[in-house]
Amino acid sequence: MRFLKRINPVLAALIVMSLLFCVSLYAHVSCSSTSYTASVSAEAMPSSTAAVTAAKAPAVTQAPSEIYTDSSIIKLVNPTHSVSKSYVPDDLTSPNVTRTQSDITLRKEASDALEEMFAAAENDGVTLVLSDGYRSYTEQEQTFNSYVARLGEAKALKVCAKAGYSEHELGLAADITADESTAYSSSFDSTAQGQWLKEHAHEYGFLQRVPEGKSSIVGYSSLPWHYRYVGVDLATAVYSVSPDETLEEYWGLY
Ligand SMILES: [Zn+2]
Numbered sequence: 001m002r003f004l005k006r007i008n009p010v011l012a013a014l015i016v017m018s019l020l021f022c023v024s025l026y027a028h029v030s031c032s033s034t035s036y037t038a039s040v041s042a043e044a045m046p047s048s049t050a051a052v053t054a055a056k057a058p059a060v061t062q063a064p065s066e067i068y069t070d071s072s073i074i075k076l077v078n079p080t081h082s083v084s085k086s087y088v089p090d091d092l093t094s095p096n097v098t099r100t101q102s103d104i105t106l107r108k109e110a111s112d113a114l115e116e117m118f119a120a121a122e123n124d125g126v127t128l129v130l131s132d133g134y135r136s137y138t139e140q141e142q143t144f145n146s147y148v149a150r151l152g153e154a155k156a157l158k159v160c161a162k163a164g165y166s167e168h169e170l171g172l173a174a175d176i177t178a179d180e181s182t183a184y185s186s187s188f189d190s191t192a193q194g195q196w197l198k199e200h201a202h203e204y205g206f207l208q209r210v211p212e213g214k215s216s217i218v219g220y221s222s223l224p225w226h227y228r229y230v231g232v233d234l235a236t237a238v239y240s241v242s243p244d245e246t247l248e249e250y251w252g253l254y
Pocket of ligand 1 (some may be wrong): 132227
């Protein structure tokens with residue numbers, strides 16, 4: 001008995017130490033999962049189905065190295081792939097299409113394709129209107145800051161790219177609308193213009209860049225009016241996987 005009385009404090013100390021070790025392990029796991037949740041929600045978009053669709057599917061094909069070159073028509077831009085601050089396309093031109101403002105430009109190849117696309121839509125009785133194209137780094141910075149002033153930075157990040165992270169800085173992104181009053185409408189997909197583009201834009205080299213439900217994959221809120229020129233070959237290949245396929249899914253980069 002005397003022995004047990006002497007050993008008990010030692011056993012008790014061992015038990016206490018074991019318990020403390022287990023608690024510290026649990027605390028460590030909890031912190032990891034908390035920070036994981038936080039990093040996901042920083043990019044997360046409103047729709048809960050978006051989070052469900054984020055389960056990673058295998059890439060359709062391996063991304064070519066050109067996706068990292070600013071001047072390439074297939075340059076990838078999203079919240080984790082930026083455009084150089086100094087990059088300015090050297091072939092900007094003003095497409096001859098109906099627009100909401102006079103000084104909209106795009107790179108020549110995208111501009112030619114856009115003119116062709118707008119003419120084809122018109123032939124089908126659908127009038128498309130261009131509401132924005134190329135933005136310089138400084139213009140994107142001003143646009144983002146105006147959103148921050150109105151919404152605060154957290155909300156602004158969900159609806160507007162920071163300077164250096166917008167496809168508009170490539171001169172390869174076109175914001176398209178039905179008319180001036182409906183520009184940047186979240187219901188653009190349900191207009192005749194939105195439906196025509198969903199069906200035909202790829203034939204002219206354009207992809208709807210952030211289809212509904214793909215926000216958590218691309219990293220920006222759904223942008224039904226925002227079409228990105230990538231060339232007919234890539235646009236058709238991506239669209240043939242699914243009309244809502246994203247570049248990130250196609251290349252397995254998310
Ligand atoms: Zn846009």
